[in-house]
Amino acid sequence: MLILGLILLLLGFLLGVQILWILGIILLVVGAVLFLLGSTGRPVGGRRHWF
Known part of the structure; x- marks a missing residue:
């Protein structure tokens, strides 16, 4: 998402x-x-990792 935004x-x-x-x-x-949020280990949207 960062790359697409850039x-x-x-x-x-x-x-x-x-x-x-x-x-x-x-x-x-x-x-x-x-x-x-993902790098702090906090689950985002019920998922711990975003691939």
Whole structure:
């Protein structure tokens, strides 16, 4: 999710498409939260690991 957010963020910036920029930021934030919760060993959504 982090990589997809970064790709959308870059595409939105380079192409000048505002919705891609916004979606990229949202995916980066959600991916970072899931990564931090998963790295602390806390189960997220009933799962301990996200593959």
